[in-house]
Amino acid sequence: MEYKNDTYSRFNSVGLVLATTVVFCALLTGCTKTPSGKRVVSPTQPTASNSRVEVVTAVQKDVVHTTSQPATVHPFFQADIISKVSGYIEDVFVDIGDAVKAGDPLCQLSVPEMEKQREQINAKQQRLLAELKRAEA
Secondary structure, eight states, X not given: OHHHHHHHHHHHHHHHHHHHHHHHHHHHHHTOOOTTSSOOOXXXXXXXXXXXXXXXXOOOOOOOOOOXXXXXXXXXXXXXXXXXXXXXXXXXXXXXXXXXXXXXXXEEEEOHHHHHHHHHHHHHHHHHHHHHHHHHO
């Protein structure tokens, strides 16, 4: 058993030395200069004598770049709103996402039953006021 472990560790150390040597040689060959010490220009690169430059005036334009991405929007604040009476919504004053404060009207409700009751109360009030005027006269 000890002999196998010793051989295994010997192979690991030899492999490590070989890998280090290969990396070191690769670094040395990549960092060498040309024999003349000058930079080599490839023949496909244009030189200053044969390149043309065209000068134009800059034009200001709007850059429009749109993208559509799938997403889910979650609100920062959420509140359950419950009406004290049930009825029909006649008018909506705010839209989804609008900021509101406490006491701001959100919509106008129409409650036909309460309107009839209000008309009856107003008629009764007018009748009682008329009786009061007759009693005072």
